[in-house]
Amino acid sequence: MNHKWAMAIDLDRCTGCGACVTACVAENNIPVAGEAEVEKGRLMQWLRVERYWDGEYPEANAVYLPVPCMQCERAPCETVCPVYATYHNEDGLNAMVYNRCVGTRYCANNCPYSVRVFNFRDHTWEKPLDEQLSPDLSVRSRGVMEKCTFCIQRIRRVKETAAAEGRAIRDGEVVPACVQTCPPGALLFGDLDDPHSEITRKLKDPRRFRLLEHLGTEPRVVYLKRQKGAGL
């Protein structure tokens, strides 16, 4: 059973609150790099909310752009990895095998969106923070590349449940942590192979665009352009 997982990000709804980032950090065993490391450009978050200013001071509007891994269908990161640590899985997701990674960092250089993060150091979770580590994922060691997986562990769990109950996956059953958390409901996740899914419908919206579309990477993350002014 194949799927075409995709995400829609409605920029009209995004308030830039950053709850998606927090949820992602909690879900995916992402270390907190600390102020000094972040200053050096070594933020470990898999999802970043970019802020741009639209217009000049009195009429300036903040524009927020959440950027997770685009899960490109023609992913530039995959071809350049010498050891197949990053590859295209059966669902068309751009997957990472941490154990395989030797840390050439070529994938991160070749990612036009710069969404890959590298473990520049070993990270520790002080007690009792280690209690919150999810057993569904490994904790990555130093020297390993990592990135957003569309919460592949949640996808796997839903697949197993559906298979055990002998049914197809229902629309909206798979919910990545960021989508689940987003307070204004700006994020939507679903299967493009399902012609009746909400995301298939949503992506017919004329506001749709994809980031750096001209590069031909065919991202699975689609944005819906902001139409309204400040304050909604």
Next chain:
Amino acid sequence: MSGGDHLARTDQAALYHELTRSNLPATRRWFLVTGLLALVALWGAGCFIYMMKTGMGVTGLNRPVFWGSFISSFVFWIGLSHSGTLISAILRLTNATWRAPILRGAEAMTAFTLMVGGLFPLIHIGRNWRFYYMIPYPNSRQLWPNLRSPLMWDAVAINTYLLGSLTFLYFGMIPDLAIARDHATGWRKKFYAVLALGFRGSHGEWRRYHVASTIFAILIIPVAVSVHSIVGWDFAMAKVPGWHSTIFAPYFVTGAIFSGIAGVVLVMATLRKVYSLERVLTTVQFENLGKLLCMMSLLWGYFYFAEFLTVWYNRNPEEWEVFRSYGGHYLPLWLSMVVCNFVVPFPLLCMRRVRRSVPALCLVSLLVVAGMYAERFLIVVPSLARRNIPFIWHNYFPSWVEFSVLAGALAMFLLLYTVFAKLFPIMAVSDIQERLFQATDRTMGGATVETLAREGSGEGGHG
């Protein structure tokens, strides 16, 4: 063989002893220099181990600048390797008679710069202790390396070039090892006897030697060109503004030969000074190297201009941001690159006086080597620091750990070279002898001119 042999053998002994002063028993000064180099190399190795234990966080690298001084050094050292074997092969094929004294030194330089350069990708990767995942060995996962990755092309090309260069170096040395065996004493005699593989200098042996060395020289040229093309493609294949350029392969090869010739000049001048080889390494060699350097400077300038012009005229915003940073944050480095690679060397090398003066030529070569390092850095870093998305732009400066490793690498190269010069004939004795046999001084009017009995040996040289 003819009856002139006896005379030749006596001459050979004198020539051998003159050319292999580097093989004399080690002095206190030699131990001092070697010890110092070993110390610096060990410090570099220690810093590398520290980095391996702590993580790449001890470098200045960040997101988006995931590649920095190590990759710049990799390109730089592999580039330096391009003079030796390539020049030596081209000079052999074209039968340039002045080549004899620089062959060995240049070929050895190739071998050792490749060894040092080849270490950098291993130093730079995040999990160095898992480097063997990139080697195609039968494993339980039944996974082979990804040959779509330019890094794998690199691994294949560099290994081929290293093995080829080592073979080329050793093969070219066999007649000299035979001479050394005939004239050395003690443990050296045994050492050279084993390495000379029983070479006696019979007519048949020489004939085969010449044919084989021609074949070697022909084969090594495409390998050398492919190696730096592939190093260029590491960048050109990537979707990175400033890297993704069709000109990169020939541009990298040009830059490699350019820096390589400068490296050969420096090595030759050092050997000449340290081992008093003024009689063999004459201004002829240096002037010719100076001419080559002058031409490569012009060629490099042309390539850079062509690359710059297209981006400047096109003003594709993504690429233009990278080029704009050359005029901003990276201006000092950019200026030193242009000045050291073109503005100073080209006019100076056009002057005969500069080309014929060893100190002046050394100064220019030093500038070129520095300028080419700056060029490598400017190719690797600014393109990453000014990626497509301005939100993540970040600058980069190497940390003390990186500087230590770079210093250690330089020391390692010098150490390898010093030890090699102590153990092996650093001058191609047989080639020089061949040339001396052909040369006579003739008086023409008021001047004494060196003339040659004939150009080239005719055997194997022209296939």
